[in-house]
Amino acid sequence: MKVAKLAGKLADPASAEWGSVDAVRVSLAPVALEAQPTEYIREAWKDRDYGQTAEAAVKAATDGERLYIRVEWADDPAPNREFQDAVGAVFPTNGSGVLATLGDDDKPLALWFWENGRPGPLNLRSHGPGVFRKEDSSALAATGALADGRWSVVLSGPASIAAKGKVGLAVWNGSNDERAGLAAVSREWLPLESE
Amino acid sequence: MAATTETRVRQLAWVYDLNKCIGCQTCSVACKVLWTRDEGEKHQWWMSVNTMPGLGTPKGWEEMGGGFDTATGKPIPGHQPTREEFGGGFDFNYHEVFYGGTGGKAHLEPQAPRENRWAMNWDEDQGAGEWPNSYYFYMPRMCNHCTNPVCMTACPTGALSKDENGLVLRDEEVCMGDRFCMEACPYKKIYFNYERHVGQQCIGCFPRIEAGVAPACVRQCPGRAVFIGYLDDENSPVHRLVKEWKVALPLHAEAGTGPNVFYVPPLSPYRLKEDMSIDYETPRIPPEYLESLFGPGVHSALALLKSEMEKVRNGGSSEMLTTLIAYKWQELLGPFTVDPATLTPNGSKGA
Numbered sequence: 001m002k003v004a005k006l007a008g009k010l011a012d013p014a015s016a017e018w019g020s021v022d023a024v025r026v027s028l029a030p031v032a033l034e035a036q037p038t039e040y041i042r043e044a045w046k047d048r049d050y051g052q053t054a055e056a057a058v059k060a061a062t063d064g065e066r067l068y069i070r071v072e073w074a075d076d077p078a079p080n081r082e083f084q085d086a087v088g089a090v091f092p093t094n095g096s097g098v099l100a101t102l103g104d105d106d107k108p109l110a111l112w113f114w115e116n117g118r119p120g121p122l123n124l125r126s127h128g129p130g131v132f133r134k135e136d137s138s139a140l141a142a143t144g145a146l147a148d149g150r151w152s153v154v155l156s157g158p159a160s161i162a163a164k165g166k167v168g169l170a171v172w173n174g175s176n177d178e179r180a181g182l183a184a185v186s187r188e189w190l191p192l193e194s195e
Numbered sequence: 196m197a198a199t200t201e202t203r204v205r206q207l208a209w210v211y212d213l214n215k216c217i218g219c220q221t222c223s224v225a226c227k228v229l230w231t232r233d234e235g236e237k238h239q240w241w242m243s244v245n246t247m248p249g250l251g252t253p254k255g256w257e258e259m260g261g262g263f264d265t266a267t268g269k270p271i272p273g274h275q276p277t278r279e280e281f282g283g284g285f286d287f288n289y290h291e292v293f294y295g296g297t298g299g300k301a302h303l304e305p306q307a308p309r310e311n312r313w314a315m316n317w318d319e320d321q322g323a324g325e326w327p328n329s330y331y332f333y334m335p336r337m338c339n340h341c342t343n344p345v346c347m348t349a350c351p352t353g354a355l356s357k358d359e360n361g362l363v364l365r366d367e368e369v370c371m372g373d374r375f376c377m378e379a380c381p382y383k384k385i386y387f388n389y390e391r392h393v394g395q396q397c398i399g400c401f402p403r404i405e406a407g408v409a410p411a412c413v414r415q416c417p418g419r420a421v422f423i424g425y426l427d428d429e430n431s432p433v434h435r436l437v438k439e440w441k442v443a444l445p446l447h448a449e450a451g452t453g454p455n456v457f458y459v460p461p462l463s464p465y466r467l468k469e470d471m472s473i474d475y476e477t478p479r480i481p482p483e484y485l486e487s488l489f490g491p492g493v494h495s496a497l498a499l500l501k502s503e504m505e506k507v508r509n510g511g512s513s514e515m516l517t518t519l520i521a522y523k524w525q526e527l528l529g530p531f532t533v534d535p536a537t538l539t540p541n542g543s544k545g546a
Contacts, residue, residue, distance in 0.1 A: 044375070
């Protein structure tokens with residue numbers, strides 16, 4: 001995926017600048033039930049589907065200082081009861097890491113996390129599905145918008161993260177009570193290539 | 196020989212004497228004013244007194260699942276209680292009543308649709324049964340600081356742990372607000388802070404415990420109905436009531452979490468027959484209902500209470516009843532007898 005060099009209001013998912021950037025369609029798959037970190041979660045979800053958001057469209061851009069990842073996906077029109085829709089941009093921290101499980105203890109992943117209704121994004125270190133540790137999030141920003149049945153969210157942080165070379169995605173459908181490791185995750189890493 | 200260090204984990208326990216609880220909610224309010232007055236905590240009552248039988252709070256909590264299957268050891272999926280099911284926290288029409296110029300025609304009422312109205316004591320004093328044999332009793336409820344806390348094992352981030360006093364505590368910095376703990380808890384005593392996106396529950400007043408002060412629910416109880424102490428302290432009323440006399444019983448022990456809040460079950464008057472004569476064979480609170488709460492040990496506990504009372508009526512003495520009466524208020528407080536008024540703001544003892 002090319003990281004477009006742009007200027008302008010990239011933090012706004014509705015900004016016209018994003019119109020010039022090609023979207024990459026990303027296929028998503030649920031994190032495996034067996035990988036879920038607690039027996040309670042495995043028992044509670046063994047007969048229930050999750051991670052069914054099949055596809056997202058992603059764009060990447062940089063203004064030289066920040067990396068912007070714009071993710072768009074179809075919202076589940078069912079009402080949100082207790083949980084909200086969320087999205088994450090995932091990066092390696094230690095060479096590579098297992099994207100399908102959102103990392104593990106040996107190779108945790110960096111997770112920029114946006115959730116509808118939270119005051120700001122979270123900067124998480126992901127040691128596995130839902131095994132998240134909060135880190136300083138002051139360098140991150142995120143904006144989400146729901147229009148015409150689709151979520152568009154831009155997550156951004158220091159451009160230096162692009163040196164990790166690849167990005168993954170995770171989507172949580174709040175209407176289906178998805179949170180923690182109950183996510184749809186991109187099947188493969190997307191390379192981040194400078195334009 | 197190398198020196199070894201070992202952290203001894205003890206277990207604090209509470210005993211509520213349901214024959215002395217008058218349902219005044221002083222424990223609830225003492226807890227509320229101390230711990231849950233910040234943002235997102237309006238609906239939170241870490242301590243609350245339910246009228247039993249009743250739906251309580253959250254509404255219908257006994258039917259919400261959670262806990263362990265004691266046959267397989269597997270956790271049982273549960274329902275995550277909603278803010279509406281906990282109830283309360285709604286606003287009232289104060290402005291209309293006090294400043295609206297309605298001349299007393301407007302009355303205070305919650306600003307919520309009637310069908311959605313619920314609060315932590317919404318069904319207070321309703322109980323069950325038909326006159327003249329209607330019945331109810333009060334049951335204070337809090338986090339059970341379980342020996343085998345299913346909330347802790349359900350959490351994917353490891354936000355919950357047991358401290359050196361056996362209290363189940365949450366690291367709010369680690370909590371992601373995933374709420375599996377709320378589903379898994381069979382007592383449904385964990386709340387979600389929608390403003391701060393973290394779970395919250397009774398902390399056993401651990402800062403008071405560390406300063407030698409009894410928890411607010413214990414110290415403020417005007418009925419002398421609640422004891423605190425270490426379960427392994429053989430001189431503690433808690434140990435004697437739970438382990439020695441077995442007259443204080445856990446609630447819904449079948450949930451398999453090893454709760455550490457115990458209850459002395461309620462005695463009740465005898466039923467009245469249709470001709471209004473007394474049926475000396477049948478207590479008004481159905482024993483099978485009490486068994487559904489406190490297990491089969493409730494029958495021997497009630498029998499022991501009755502026989503000890505009979506002994507005293509006949510001029511004898513009963514160490515167990517003397518303990519339950521708690522002539523000396525400080526006996527309720529276990530080792531936590533420090534007067535909080537003597538503490539300085541940083542928690543140390545004042546001069």
